[in-house]
Amino acid sequence: MLDITKQSLSELVENVKSKKLSSSEITKAFVERSEKSKELNAYITEDYANALDKAKKFDEKPNFNLKLPGIPMAVKDLFCTKDLKTTAGSKILNNFVPTYESTVTQNIWNEGAILMGKLNCDEFAMGSSNETSFYGNVQNPIDKNLVPGGSSGGSSSAVAAQLTPITIGTDTGGSIRQPASFTGTVGLKPTYGSCSRYGIVAFASSLDQAGPMAQNVKDCALLQEVISTYDEKDSTSIDFKRNEYSRELTRDIKGKKIGIPKEYRVDGMPKEIEDLWKKGIEYAKDCGAEIIDISLPHTNYALPTYYIVAPAEASSNLARYDGVKYGFRAKGENLIDMYEKTRSEGFGAEVQRRIMIGTYVLSSGYYDAYYLKAQKVRKLIKNDFDEVFKKVDAILTPSTPSSAFKIGEKKDDPVSMYLNDIFTVPVNLAGLPGISIPAGHDAKGYPLGLQIIGKAFDEQNILNISYAMEEKIDFKNKINDWWIK
Amino acid sequence: MSIDLKTIKHISKLSRISVDEKKAEKLAGDLNSIFDFIEKLNELKTDNIEPLTSVAETTLKLRSDEVKSKNLREQVIKNSPNENEDYFVVPKVIE
Numbered sequence: 001m002l003d004i005t006k007q008s009l010s011e012l013v014e015n016v017k018s019k020k021l022s023s024s025e026i027t028k029a030f031v032e033r034s035e036k037s038k039e040l041n042a043y044i045t046e047d048y049a050n051a052l053d054k055a056k057k058f059d060e061k062p063n064f065n066l067k068l069p070g071i072p073m074a075v076k077d078l079f080c081t082k083d084l085k086t087t088a089g090s091k092i093l094n095n096f097v098p099t100y101e102s103t104v105t106q107n108i109w110n111e112g113a114i115l116m117g118k119l120n121c122d123e124f125a126m127g128s129s130n131e132t133s134f135y136g137n138v139q140n141p142i143d144k145n146l147v148p149g150g151s152s153g154g155s156s157s158a159v160a161a162q163l164t165p166i167t168i169g170t171d172t173g174g175s176i177r178q179p180a181s182f183t184g185t186v187g188l189k190p191t192y193g194s195c196s197r198y199g200i201v202a203f204a205s206s207l208d209q210a211g212p213m214a215q216n217v218k219d220c221a222l223l224q225e226v227i228s229t230y231d232e233k234d235s236t237s238i239d240f241k242r243n244e245y246s247r248e249l250t251r252d253i254k255g256k257k258i259g260i261p262k263e264y265r266v267d268g269m270p271k272e273i274e275d276l277w278k279k280g281i282e283y284a285k286d287c288g289a290e291i292i293d294i295s296l297p298h299t300n301y302a303l304p305t306y307y308i309v310a311p312a313e314a315s316s317n318l319a320r321y322d323g324v325k326y327g328f329r330a331k332g333e334n335l336i337d338m339y340e341k342t343r344s345e346g347f348g349a350e351v352q353r354r355i356m357i358g359t360y361v362l363s364s365g366y367y368d369a370y371y372l373k374a375q376k377v378r379k380l381i382k383n384d385f386d387e388v389f390k391k392v393d394a395i396l397t398p399s400t401p402s403s404a405f406k407i408g409e410k411k412d413d414p415v416s417m418y419l420n421d422i423f424t425v426p427v428n429l430a431g432l433p434g435i436s437i438p439a440g441h442d443a444k445g446y447p448l449g450l451q452i453i454g455k456a457f458d459e460q461n462i463l464n465i466s467y468a469m470e471e472k473i474d475f476k477n478k479i480n481d482w483w484i485k
Numbered sequence: 486m487s488i489d490l491k492t493i494k495h496i497s498k499l500s501r502i503s504v505d506e507k508k509a510e511k512l513a514g515d516l517n518s519i520f521d522f523i524e525k526l527n528e529l530k531t532d533n534i535e536p537l538t539s540v541a542e543t544t545l546k547l548r549s550d551e552v553k554s555k556n557l558r559e560q561v562i563k564n565s566p567n568e569n570e571d572y573f574v575v576p577k578v579i580e
Contacts, residue, residue: 099560193541206539235545304523324573326564335578340503352502353515359500373526375536382537414515415522431540
C-alpha cells in the first residue's frame with residue numbers, strides 16, 4: 001500500500017471503509033508529517049493530541065456509513081471552531097476562542113472527519129500571498145521562499161505538502177483558486193449562497209464563499225457535497241437542490257459548449273500563460289467539448305469595482321473589533337482613545353489600508369461617486385456573464401496571470417499585488433462557481449492553473465469538465481520535501 | 486484626484502484607527518495609487534443602470550419571532566478582554 005500521507009482523500013476513505021486502515025493510523029501519519037513540516041508555517045494552531053484522541057474514539061466505535069469516516073483534516077483559521085482558538089490571521093483575534101462552530105465545519109465533523117488544527121491565512125483573508133498574516137508568511141512546498149498564494153495560503157501549502165488529505169478555504173476575490181493554482185492543487189469557489197457563511201469570520205459579505213481545496217477533482221467533489229447545505233442561520237444561504245457531486249461525477253462532457261473570453265488576453269500576460277490556455281483549449285476539445293469565442297466586455301472594470309465593494313463591506317464588518325466584547329484590547333486614556341489604539345495596534349497594515357479605503361468610499365459626499373458607481377458596474381459585469389451563459393455551458397480561462405512569485409516581491413506595491421486576482425475577481429462579483437485545476441508548469445517548474453467558470457448552481461458541470469480535463473492533463477506536482485531535514 | 490493628509494486624518498477618525506504623521510504619509514501614497522486605479526470606472530456611463538446589491542435573486546425568508554437560543558450569557562461574556570465576569574468593562578465615559 002502507498003505511504004498513508006501520499007493517498008488521496010478518496011483512497012483513504014475507501015481504505016477506512018474496507019478496514020485496511022484505521023482512523024488512528026491515518027491521523028498519526030498526518031500529525032507526524034505536519035510536525036516535521038513546521039518550516040512551512042502552514043499551521044497557526046495545532047490540535048494534534050485531541051485529533052489522535054478523537055481518532056481512537058472513532059476506531060472504538062466506527063461508523064463506515066459516513067462520507068469522511070475518521071479522516072483527519074486541518075482547516076483555514078477563518079472558520080470558527082468551538083473551543084479552539086480562531087484568529088483569522090490577525091493579532092486582534094489572538095485570544096479568541098469561539099463558543100460555537102461554523103456550519104461548514106460542523107457539516108464536516110458530522111460526516112466523521114476529525115479536526116487536526118487551524119491553517120494560516122492572510123489577515124482577515126485580505127491578501128494574495130499569505131504575507132499579511134500576523135503569524136508569519138507561509139512557504140510554498142513547491143520551492144523555498146515562494147509564496148503559496150493567498151489568502152488561503154496555509155491551506156494550499158498544507159494540501160500540496162500532504163499535511164492534510166484535503167482542506168477548506170474561503171474565496172472573496174480568488175483566495176481559494178489563486179493559491180490552488182500556485183501550489184498545483186484543485187480549488188473550488190462555489191456559487192454564492194451554496195455554502196453557509198455562518199461562523200466564518202466576515203470579510204466582504206456579498207462576495208465571501210467557503211470551498212474545498214484538494215489534490216484532485218474527485219476529492220474536491222466529495223467535500224463540496226459535504227459542506228454545501230442550506231442553512232437558516234445564514235440569511236443569504238440559498239435553498240436549491242444540491243447534487244451528490246462525487247457520485248454524479250462523470251468524464252462525459254461531449255458536446256458541452258465552453259466559452260473562451262477574448263478580454264482575458266490581458267496586456268503583458270506572459271507567453272507561458274497564453275500557451276497554457278491554448279493547451280487547455282486543446283484538452284477540452286479532446287474531451288469532446290465544443291469551443292466558442294465569447295466576449296465579456298466589462299472584464300477590465302472588475303478589479304476596480306472589487307476594490308471599492310470589498311473594502312466597503314470590510315470596513316463595515318470590521319467595525320465590530322473595538323476591544324470591548326472580545327479580542328485584543330489596547331490601553332487607552334478614554335473610550336475613544338482605547339478604540340483607536342486597539343484598532344491601530346490590533347490590525348496589520350493591509351487591513352488598515354482596506355478599512356480606510358472602505359470608510360472613504362462610503363463617507364458622506366463620496367458614496368455616489370464610488371460605492372454606488374461600483375454597484376452599477378457590478379451589475380454590468382453580471383449582465384456580461386448572464387448574456388454569455390445563454391450560449392455556453394462554461395468558460396475556460398487561466399487562473400492567474402503568472403505562476404507563484406517570491407516572498408517579498410510584491411509586498412510593498414498594493415496595486416501589483418491586487419492585479420494577481422484579475423481572472424478570479426469577476427466570478428465573485430457575479431456570484432458564480434469557479435474552479436482552478438493544475439494544468440502545467442512554467443519554465444521554472446512552478447505549477448500553473450486553469451479556471452473553469454460555471455453558471456450559478458452548476459457546480460456539477462464544472463466539476464465534470466475538470467474531471468475530464470484532469471485525466472487528459474495528467475498533472476504531476478514536483479515536490480521534493482526540501483523542508484524535511 | 487488626490488487624497489491629502491487632511492483627508493487621511495479625517496478617514497482615520499471615522500474608522501477609529503489612530504494614525505501618526507509617518508503612517509499618514511505612507512497611507513496617502515498607497516491610497517492615491519489605489520484610487521488612480523479605481524478611477525478607471527469613470528470611463529463607463531452608468532446613468533440608467535440599476536445598482537447590484539446582492540447576486541442572489543431571492544427575497545429574504547421570513548421566520549417566526551421565537552427565541553431559539555437560551556442562557557448564552559456565559560458564552561457571550563467568555564471572550565471579554567477584561568477580567569470582570571459579569572460585565573463588559575470599558576474606560577470611564579462619564580465624568
